[in-house]
Amino acid sequence: xxxxxxxxxxxxxxxxxxxxxxxxxxxxxxxxxxxxxxxxxxxxxxxxxxxxxxxxxxxxxxxxxxxxxxxxxxxxxxxxxxxxxxxxxxxxxxxxxxxxxxxxxxxxxxxxxxxxxxxxxxxxxxxxxxxxxxxxxxxxxxxxxxxxxxxxxxxxxxxxxxxxxxxxxxxxxxxxxxxxxxxxxxxxxxxxxxxxxxxxxxxxxxxxxxxxxxxxxxxxxxxxxxxxxxxxxxxxxxxxxxxxxxxxxxxxxxxxxxxxxxxxxxxxxxxxxxxxxxxxxxxxxxxxxxxxxxxxxxxxxxxxxxxxxxxxxxxxxxxxxx
Amino acid sequence: xxxxxxxxxxxxxxxxxxxxxxxxxxxxxxxxxxxxxxxxxxxxxxxxxxxxxxxxxxxxxxxxxxxxxxxxxxxxxxxxxxxxxxxxxxxxxxxxxxxxxxxxxxxxxxxxxxxxxxxxxxxxxxxxxxxxxxxxxxxxxxxxxxxxxxxxxxxxxxxxxxxxxxxxxxxxxxxxxxxxxxxxxxxxxxxxxxxxxxxxxxxxxxxxxxxxxxxxxxxxxxxxxxxxxxxxxxxxxxxxxxxxxxxxxxxxxxxxxxxxxxxxxxxxxxxx
Numbered sequence: 001x002x003x004x005x006x007x008x009x010x011x012x013x014x015x016x017x018x019x020x021x022x023x024x025x026x027x028x029x030x031x032x033x034x035x036x037x038x039x040x041x042x043x044x045x046x047x048x049x050x051x052x053x054x055x056x057x058x059x060x061x062x063x064x065x066x067x068x069x070x071x072x073x074x075x076x077x078x079x080x081x082x083x084x085x086x087x088x089x090x091x092x093x094x095x096x097x098x099x100x101x102x103x104x105x106x107x108x109x110x111x112x113x114x115x116x117x118x119x120x121x122x123x124x125x126x127x128x129x130x131x132x133x134x135x136x137x138x139x140x141x142x143x144x145x146x147x148x149x150x151x152x153x154x155x156x157x158x159x160x161x162x163x164x165x166x167x168x169x170x171x172x173x174x175x176x177x178x179x180x181x182x183x184x185x186x187x188x189x190x191x192x193x194x195x196x197x198x199x200x201x202x203x204x205x206x207x208x209x210x211x212x213x214x215x216x217x218x219x220x221x222x223x224x225x226x227x228x229x230x231x232x233x234x235x236x237x238x239x240x241x242x243x244x245x246x247x248x249x250x251x252x253x254x255x256x257x258x259x260x261x262x263x264x265x266x267x268x269x270x271x272x273x274x275x276x277x278x279x280x281x282x283x284x285x286x287x288x289x290x291x292x293x294x295x296x297x298x299x300x301x302x303x304x305x306x307x308x309x310x311x312x313x314x315x316x317x318x319x320x321x322x
Numbered sequence: 323x324x325x326x327x328x329x330x331x332x333x334x335x336x337x338x339x340x341x342x343x344x345x346x347x348x349x350x351x352x353x354x355x356x357x358x359x360x361x362x363x364x365x366x367x368x369x370x371x372x373x374x375x376x377x378x379x380x381x382x383x384x385x386x387x388x389x390x391x392x393x394x395x396x397x398x399x400x401x402x403x404x405x406x407x408x409x410x411x412x413x414x415x416x417x418x419x420x421x422x423x424x425x426x427x428x429x430x431x432x433x434x435x436x437x438x439x440x441x442x443x444x445x446x447x448x449x450x451x452x453x454x455x456x457x458x459x460x461x462x463x464x465x466x467x468x469x470x471x472x473x474x475x476x477x478x479x480x481x482x483x484x485x486x487x488x489x490x491x492x493x494x495x496x497x498x499x500x501x502x503x504x505x506x507x508x509x510x511x512x513x514x515x516x517x518x519x520x521x522x523x524x525x526x527x528x529x530x531x532x533x534x535x536x537x538x539x540x541x542x543x544x545x546x547x548x549x550x551x552x553x554x555x556x557x558x559x560x561x562x563x564x565x566x567x568x569x570x571x572x573x574x575x576x577x578x579x580x581x582x583x584x585x586x587x588x589x590x591x592x593x594x
Contacts, residue, residue: 025528026526026528027528027532029532040534044531044532044534047531047559047563048528048532048559051527051558052527052528052559053528102548103548103549104548105548161543161548161551161552162549166493167549167550167551177526178494178526178527180557180558180559294523294524295524296526
């Protein structure tokens with residue numbers, strides 16, 4: 001498929017997902033109710049659409065794009081098909097940072113999420129240094145992730161609020177329900193900065209696909225590339241997790257689904273991954289609102305249902321290659 | 323060795339049974355352990371302090387109990403069977419939500435346990451206070467407590483025009499029909515906007531707004547402790563439009579006792 005057709009399809013898919021997300025809710029209110037004759041219904045629809053559904057929709061799109069984009073960058077950087085902010089532990093350390101900052105009233109959750117994201121990304125880069133194999137990277141990620149989840153649970157149990165201990169589900173599985181413009185406006189700047197850094201890695205990652213030696217001979221500054229990838233991931237994943245909790249598998253699934261369509265060139269894959277991540281998470285968020293459960297499902301449940309099979313398929317494929 | 327240990331344990335258990343049985347036969351309980359916040363509040367108000375051996379860790383928290391000043395200095399228990407058995411109480415008062423396992427263990431060890439039931443309306447609340455007062459041999463104080471609550475509720479003003487209200491609690495929980503908040507609303511002549519739902523239900527902001535409440539009675543938890551559950555009640559969409567908001571301290575909603583009078587007074591004041 002040619003680039004312009006793909007771009008149009010991607011833009012159309014994002015627009016459609018945004019529109020459906022604004023139209024679907026836990027009540028039967030529809031966007032056209034803002035034009036209703038009934039003044040009361042009109043006011044209610046306006047409040048619900050603008051104050052409830054719009055921030056939720058934007059947050060889902062931003063979070064999905066951040067996770068998928070950083071997944072695509074990390075897969076390119078580590079040249080490892082299993083890299084994903086959830087699997088390598090950055091989401092978990094970001095959640096830990098946000099929990100410590102928020103529940104102990106030390107700082108804003110965003111600041112905590114960013115700090116946690118940086119710690120996780122740097123720890124991983126140190127543990128699974130240059131040229132680390134798939135196994136090393138994933139095992140280091142599992143270790144960081146498990147430790148961060150355990151510490152998050154400990155922190156929630158020790159937090160001064162009696163409700164904190166029950167909030168582990170949100171931090172592990174994520175949700176954008178009832179988020180407001182407060183979260184959108186505090187998250188957006190960091191997410192945009194993170195996207196800019198991650199998108200700037202496209203050329204370097206393209207050179208890296210030819211192998212490290214060739215890339216070096218082409219004049220690639222690997223230190224700068226790693227720095228951009230790690231800082232960009234920490235920025236946009238850290239801020240997203242602080243606002244919507246840890247949502248797994250988006251960063252893993254989206255690049256794998258898109259490679260057969262857009263090819264392996266990171267310069268093309270990265271922007272399409274961002275769009276695909278937004279569409280996937282918006283779709284997941286629409287699904288959790290439509291499932292008639294007494295308590296709304298967490299977003300991570302929906303993404304894991306799609307993501308875990310893809311993860312297994314990747315593992316089996318890797319084994320087949322060896 | 324192991325058999326000896328077992329024999330020791332059963333002898334100990336038997337000893338407990340004997341001591342407890344000697345005092346449990348309807349006599350005035352003199353060694354009372356309260357293992358739950360709502361039990362603490364009632365027991366402290368119904369019997370003299372000397373008869374109370376131990377209370378829950380929350381009894382002395384002014385944010386959770388109106389009688390906290392009288393709980394200061396009383397020994398504290400965490401509600402598990404082992405530490406309660408060690409105190410050799412002649413009555414353990416607990417709530418239906420408190421550790422079920424502990425209550426069963428205590429009963430099996432022969433300790434008298436009085437469980438305060440969950441109440442969903444004012445008649446049941448009165449009956450629960452009356453039952454406990456009888457068990458504590460404090461009937462007169464129990465009747466006085468009930469009369470004071472009823473007098474306070476009767477004296478509250480009723481809204482002149484119909485008002486639709488919701489009782490909103492931490493984590494987005496809303497009191498539907500068959501809850502104490504619903505009972506307080508109807509006693510005050512206020513319409514519970516969430517009456518189509520039964521018991522406590524969790525509502526997202528969108529669903530909550532679609533019930534068109536005109537008054538939000540929002541449970542407020544003291545202290546600076548941050549939680550997402552508490553944040554759920556500060557969504558900006560709840561402040562849009564003409565709906566009024568009144569904050570009810572958590573301690574006034576927590577238990578079916580005199581605290582309800584305080585919650586009702588705040589709601590009645592806001593609904594006028």
